[in-house]
Amino acid sequence: MGYKVEKTDEQWREELTDEEYRVLREAGTERAFTGEYTDTKTVGVYNCRACGAELFRSETKFESHCGWPSFYDPADSDAVETRTDTSLPGRPRTEVLCAACGSHLGHVFEGEGYGTPTDLRYCINSIAIRHVEGA
């Protein structure tokens, strides 16, 4: 399946830092409570750090206390895509990817009782997104 933004592995390695590459292109996870946007409340949008596509807005960011930026809905339902991730034995998770470039963003969890409008928690790596104030 093709993405709107397609780059070779070499290009991604050139454009991203090692840690960005590890998360975005190799589905890594930053350590909990270490990301720069975990507690950010500033109004604005969050774009994909790999391709710049708008993914989330500050209005849907909520305090989950899980250690990663958490959103209850994407900015646009077409902005992200999901697929089943079975990398942890016995516990399938739903992986969240940028719909424009296919980069890994994090995972989405359902029914945790956070009391948000969707009952979803998009658990996103800070390093996979870039905050743009006030947009």
Ligand SMILES: [Zn+2]
């Ligand atoms: Zn992207």
